[in-house]
Amino acid sequence: MRGIFKSFRTKARTVIALAGIDFTAAKGSFVSIIGPSGCGKSTLLACVGGMERPTAGQITVDGRVVTGPSRRLGYVFQEESVFPWRTALGNVLFALEDQGGSKNDQIDNARSMLRLVGLQGFENAYPSEMSGGMKQRVAIARVLAAEPEVVLMDEPFGALDQQTRLMVGEQVLRIWEETHQTILFVTHDIQEAILLSNEVVVLSARPARILERVTVPFPHPREASLAGTHEFADIAARLWHTLSGEAKKAFIENEAGAAQ
Amino acid sequence: MNDPTGSAGDAPSDVRASDIRARQDDVATISQMLIVPILGVAVWYVLSWTVFVVPAPHEAVRALVTDLGKGQYRSDLLRTLVKIMVAFSAAAILGIVIGTFLGLAKPLREALAPLVLITNGIPKIVLYPILLIVFGLGSISQITMGIIFGTLPVLVNLMSALASMRPVYRKVARMLEVGPVRALFRVYMPAVAPLLMVALQLGFSLSVLGVVYAELIASRDGLGQRLIQTYTIGNYDEMAASSLAILFIALGGTGLLRLVERSIVRHR
Amino acid sequence: MTVSTMMIRLRTSQWWTRGVKTGGYVATVVAVAAVWALVTDAGWISDQTVPKLPDIVDAIGTLASAGEVWPNLASTLFRILLSFAIGVTVGIASGGALWRFPRAGGAIRPYLSAIYSVPLVVFYPIFLVVFGLNDWPVVVLTAVITTIPICLNTYLGLQSAPQVLINVGKSLERTSAQIFRQILLPAAWPAVLAGMRLSVVYGVAGVVSLEFVAAQTGVGNRIQYYYETFDVPSMYAFIILTLLLAGGCVGLVLAVEVLTMRGRR
Numbered sequence: 034m035r036g037i038f039k040s041f042r043t044k045a046r047t048v049i050a051l052a053g054i055d056f057t058a059a060k061g062s063f064v065s066i067i068g069p070s071g072c073g074k075s076t077l078l079a080c081v082g083g084m085e086r087p088t089a090g091q092i093t094v095d096g097r098v099v100t101g102p103s104r105r106l107g108y109v110f111q112e113e114s115v116f117p118w119r120t121a122l123g124n125v126l127f128a129l130e131d132q133g134g135s136k137n138d139q140i141d142n143a144r145s146m147l148r149l150v151g152l153q154g155f156e157n158a159y160p161s162e163m164s165g166g167m168k169q170r171v172a173i174a175r176v177l178a179a180e181p182e183v184v185l186m187d188e189p190f191g192a193l194d195q196q197t198r199l200m201v202g203e204q205v206l207r208i209w210e211e212t213h214q215t216i217l218f219v220t221h222d223i224q225e226a227i228l229l230s231n232e233v234v235v236l237s238a239r240p241a242r243i244l245e246r247v248t249v250p251f252p253h254p255r256e257a258s259l260a261g262t263h264e265f266a267d268i269a270a271r272l273w274h275t276l277s278g279e280a281k282k283a284f285i286e287n288e289a290g291a292a293q
Numbered sequence: 294m295n296d297p298t299g300s301a302g303d304a305p306s307d308v309r310a311s312d313i314r315a316r317q318d319d320v321a322t323i324s325q326m327l328i329v330p331i332l333g334v335a336v337w338y339v340l341s342w343t344v345f346v347v348p349a350p351h352e353a354v355r356a357l358v359t360d361l362g363k364g365q366y367r368s369d370l371l372r373t374l375v376k377i378m379v380a381f382s383a384a385a386i387l388g389i390v391i392g393t394f395l396g397l398a399k400p401l402r403e404a405l406a407p408l409v410l411i412t413n414g415i416p417k418i419v420l421y422p423i424l425l426i427v428f429g430l431g432s433i434s435q436i437t438m439g440i441i442f443g444t445l446p447v448l449v450n451l452m453s454a455l456a457s458m459r460p461v462y463r464k465v466a467r468m469l470e471v472g473p474v475r476a477l478f479r480v481y482m483p484a485v486a487p488l489l490m491v492a493l494q495l496g497f498s499l500s501v502l503g504v505v506y507a508e509l510i511a512s513r514d515g516l517g518q519r520l521i522q523t524y525t526i527g528n529y530d531e532m533a534a535s536s537l538a539i540l541f542i543a544l545g546g547t548g549l550l551r552l553v554e555r556s557i558v559r560h561r
Numbered sequence: 562m563t564v565s566t567m568m569i570r571l572r573t574s575q576w577w578t579r580g581v582k583t584g585g586y587v588a589t590v591v592a593v594a595a596v597w598a599l600v601t602d603a604g605w606i607s608d609q610t611v612p613k614l615p616d617i618v619d620a621i622g623t624l625a626s627a628g629e630v631w632p633n634l635a636s637t638l639f640r641i642l643l644s645f646a647i648g649v650t651v652g653i654a655s656g657g658a659l660w661r662f663p664r665a666g667g668a669i670r671p672y673l674s675a676i677y678s679v680p681l682v683v684f685y686p687i688f689l690v691v692f693g694l695n696d697w698p699v700v701v702l703t704a705v706i707t708t709i710p711i712c713l714n715t716y717l718g719l720q721s722a723p724q725v726l727i728n729v730g731k732s733l734e735r736t737s738a739q740i741f742r743q744i745l746l747p748a749a750w751p752a753v754l755a756g757m758r759l760s761v762v763y764g765v766a767g768v769v770s771l772e773f774v775a776a777q778t779g780v781g782n783r784i785q786y787y788y789e790t791f792d793v794p795s796m797y798a799f800i801i802l803t804l805l806l807a808g809g810c811v812g813l814v815l816a817v818e819v820l821t822m823r824g825r826r
Contacts, residue, residue, distance in 0.1 A: 084464060102467040114461045117561045118483045127479070128469050159560040179469055325668045346690045407585040414811045416766035418773065419781075419800045422788040426610050498678035505680050510773050510785070521774070524686035532690075536683040547678035 051077055052240035054090075058232075061213045065226035067272070068236030069280040074219045075111075075187050077241070081217060082108045082185045094183055104128075107181030111188040114172050115160045121147060121171045122156035128178040146174040149211075151204050166190075166197035170204065177208070184216045190225070198222070199257060202229055210253050223272050224260055233268075235275050238282040245275055346529055353533035360534055366519070370538060373504065373516040376432055377542065380439025381500040387440065388447025388496055389489075395448070396455025397481065413449060417441050421507055435507040435515065442503025443496040450492035454485040487561070490554035494547050501543045516542075612794045617801060620794035629783070633799075634806060637779040640768045641810060644700050648707025648760055653753060655708070656715025657741075666716060673713050681706055682770070689775055699776060703767035707760040711753065718752025719745055751825070754818050761814045765807045780806065 051073050058064050068074045079085040081092055083102040092099040094106065102108065115124050125143040132139075147156060150170040160168050169189055176184060186205075190198040206229050209216055220226050226233045227249055235245040247268060251259060259265055334350055341349040348356075360366040395402045395409070420441060424434040462484050466476040482489070508517025516535050523532040594614065600606055601613040608616075624630050659666035681702065688698035722745050730740040772781025780803045787796035 082468070084467070102464070102470075104468070104470050106468070108464070108468045110461050110464065112459075112461050114465050116462070116480070116483065118486065118557075130479075131471070131475060161561055175465075176468075325664070326671075328668050329672045344691055347687065404585070407582075407589040411586070411589060411808075414762055415804050415807050416762075416769040418766060418770035419784060419803050421773075422784055422796055423611070423800070425788065426793070494678065498680070501678075502680040502682065506682055506770055509682065509685070510770075520683065520686055524689060529690060532686050536687065539683045540679055543679050544675065547675070 051080075051087075051242075053242050056234065056243060058215060058217065060095075060215055062232060063209055063216045063218065063230040065218045065220060065230040065233045066236060067220060067223060067226050067233060067276065068241060069238050069276060069282070069284075070221065072236050072238050072279070073241040074236055077236070078108075078185050078187050078217060078219050081183075082106045084108065104179040105182040107176035107179055107184045109169070109172055109176050109184070109186040109189045111191045113160075113165070113168055113192070115168045115175070117160045120157050120159055121152060121163070121167075121174075124160075124171050125174045125178050128175045143174075143178060146178045147171070149177065149208055150174045164197070165193050166201045169193065170201060173205070173208075177212075182215065184214050186216065186218045188219050188221065190220075190222075198225065203257060205229065206253075206255060223269055223276070227265060227268050227272070228255065228257065228260060233272060235272060238279045244279070245272075247272060348530045348533045352530050353537055356530035357534035357537055360531060360538075369514055369516055369519055372432065372514050373508065373539075374542060376436050376439060376504045376508075376515065377501050377546070380436045380504055381443055381497050381546075383436075383440045384443030384496050384500050385447055385493055388444045388492070389451060391444075392448040392451030392492075393455065393477070393481075396452040396458075397477075399456075402452065402456065409445075409449060409452070413445055417445075417503070418506055418510075421510060424507075425511060430511060430513045432513075432515075435504050435512055435517075438507040439500040439503035442506075443500030446499055447492045447496040450495065451485065451489055454488035454492070455481060458484050486557050487554060490550060490557060494550045494554070497546045497550060498543055501539070501546070505539055609793055612797055616794045617797045620798040621802070624795060624798055630802065633778055633780050633783050634802060637768060637772065637781065637803075638806065638810075640696060640699050640703065640772075640779065641765055641806075644703035644768060645707055645761060645764045645810075647700075647704040648764065649711055649757065651704070652708040652711025652756065652760070653715050656712040656753075657719065659712070659716045660719040670713075670716065673709060673716075676709055682767075685771055685774065694775055694777070696776075699768055699771045702771060703764055706767045707764040710759040710763065711756040714752045714756030714759075715749060718749030718756075721752070722748035750821065754814075754822070757814050757817070758811075761810050762807075765810050769803055769807075 054077060066074045066077065076085065080087045081094075081099065083099045083106055099106065115121075116127065119127065122140070122143050125146050126139060129139040129142055134142075144153075144156060147153060150173055152167060152170055152174065155163070155167065158167075160171070163171070173186075173189070190201055193201065202225055205216075209229075216230075218226070218230060231249055233247045233249060234243055235247070236242070237244045249268065251264070337347075337350050341347045341352075361370075395405060418438075421434070421438050424437050428434045428437065458481060462480050463476075466480050471480065504515075505517040505520075508515040509521055512518045516539055520532060520535045520539070523529070523535060597611075598614055601608070601611055612620075621630070659669060685698060685702055688702050692698045692701065726744050726748055727740060730744045735743065768779070769781040772779040773785045776782045780799050783799045784796055784803070787793070787799065
């Protein structure tokens with residue numbers, strides 16, 4: 034799968050969010066996108082997912098140009114996106130209901146998706162009975178049930194506490210190790226990015242361009258203990274160094290922007 | 294500040310003590326619920342003794358029971374009830390349809406917002422004489438008044454609920470390529486269902502208001518008309534009785550809708 | 562400053578939004594008037610049912626010179642303002658009291674919400690009996706009607722004031738009265754205003770509709786009178802005047818809102 038991005042300019046308020054992004058992601062790779070706050074990484078992902086239109090440039094996925102949201106561009110949102118009026122099973126079923134096939138097949142399919150994210154046994158629980166991590170896993174299951182070609186995750190663990198992040202992150206890693214879908218993963222957490230992905234893309238502060246692309250060479254399957262190794266720390270330090278300069282710039286710009 | 298019912302201190306070492314405490318809590322809650330109605334009835338009694346013309350509660354109830362035995366009264370009651378049901382049904386449908394369109398289509402909503410706000414702010418009762426001229430004294434006038442009263446709350450509340458629905462639901466619907474019709478019935482409506490129920494409750498009570506007001510002012514039949522008649526004749530027991538009947542209809546309908554609302558909100 | 566920068570500054574400025582909003586209202590009124598003129602001119606509806614706009618304006622003129630307009634408007638306005646004033650004061654006071662005594666508040670609150678569903682107009686004949694055929698039944702009943710939304714909203718508004726604000730007051734050693742006045746009331750003010758917006762609509766509607774039934778003066782009474790004497794243009798004249806009156810009252814509350822909420826939005 035080749036995702037080709039070019040330059041964008043968004044918002045008629047002449048705020049240039051993304052300035053000249055060219056990038057290709059190999060099929061089946063797990064790519065993280067990191068950058069300082071407000072740099073536009075979510076905007077970039079939104080463009081890939083078809084949620085937003087780039088002002089200039091084009092995105093193609095597997096040869097087809099992206100013109101709008103679709104099932105093949107599975108999107109996991111940062112905010113809570115599960116439907117509170119449906120059970121976990123109901124939520125995953127939602128992705129399957131209008132796709133044909135017998136009802137029983139759909140239910141079986143939904144169940145296996147929930148098993149994939151580690152929620153077997155919680156099929157009949159309502160979101161009000163679930164923790165934040167569980168709800169995000171339901172959202173992931175729902176997205177996967179639609180059999181997307183690419184999975185886009187926009188800081189999916191942003192609202193979760195540190196421990197839950199690690200656990201759900203590991204879950205995502207396992208899923209990827211099993212399915213090998215192409216995943217684009219936006220996060221602000223350097224450790225998370227290194228731990229989960231093959232490749233880390235660093236964006237600059239607004240207007241964003243690609244500063245650096247770092248390959249993460251660790252083999253799969255990976256364990257969380259990887260974070261303690263020297264090699265891991267080296268990569269983390271390198272990324273941190275690149276980021277900290279940008280982060281300061283972004284901070285100053287944000288403050289100025291809010292004051293206007 | 295607000296100290297919860299039940300003790301805050303020692304943990305009960307045996308089951309019986311906590312049982313008693315739980316029962317005390319129940320009694321406290323129930324008595325809290327009943328205090329207001331009991332006080333209300335008590336105040337009514339006091340009023341009936343001090344002010345000559347106000348009938349006592351039991352006299353009003355007795356009059357109501359007697360009235361319900363009379364065929365003519367029952368038919369009036371039924372007519373009012375039917376008018377209310379028809380008015381509410383139409384108001385609900387109108388309010389939901391228009392509210393949905395305005396709620397989901399931002400440009401439409403912004404264009405028509407002034408019209409909606411103006412219509413909301415005017416005393417709609419002034420339109421009743423116009424209805425009387427057009428339709429006469431029959432039920433249609435009162436029903437139409439009920440519809441005019443009831444549509445707006447449903448419309449405005451549903452519109453506002455849909456407009457402030459979490460945007461992520463729309464994004465999920467778009468991503469999963471859910472068609473507009475399916476998105477409406479399977480995503481947006483369920484998302485705002487609790488608020489829709491509140492809107493319908495308001496719509497119902499306003500439909501009642503519209504119909505009763507209209508009957509009070511000018512009508513061929515109905516409880517509202519009876520209310521004014523009994524007042525004019527000076528039959529205050531029956532006047533209070535009819536007031537009670539109207540109150541029961543209003544509370545009953547709203548209560549039913551509230552039950553539906555409860556069952557919808559149960560899992561959220 | 563280039564022209565395009567100016568355009569952007571203009572389009573995002575507050576005055577532009579306000580201008581567009583007012584323009585929307587004006588456009589709506591013009592549109593309604595246009596539709597009215599169209600329908601009545603084309604003769605789709607008989608003159609007896611909906612008179613032409615010029616006829617109505619004429620009627621207003623006639624009534625004005627006959628000295629009918631101002632006394633009746635004043636009468637109605639007086640009742641509205643009096644009821645509203647009572648409603649606001651009693652509403653805020655009782656809402657505050659309910660908040661201050663949470664047990665009472667908790668017990669009464671569901672009944673307050675339930676009263677919303679009750680057509681309080683059924684008490685009108687009883688009030689007529691008790692107070693007689695004067696201004697009191699209208700004012701008292703409308704005062705009750707306007708009190709309820711304000712009371713409920715004040716109570717809920719005070720409850721929803723973030724505890725942290727109160728704690729700030731306490732840590733600065735303010736008295737309870739000061740905390741209430743300087744911290745809680747301002748925090749609850751938007752909710753109170755929302756209650757006032759609701760109340761003014763109910764208040765106007767209440768006074769006008771009650772005037773239909775048993776008042777000697779006031780616009781509602783006049784509409785009823787001209788309906789019964791089949792003087793359709795005069796009836797419509799007073800209907801339009803009532804709508805303008807209602808608009809004025811709502812405008813009053815909006816003005817209060819704008820004045821007291823500067824900088825908050």
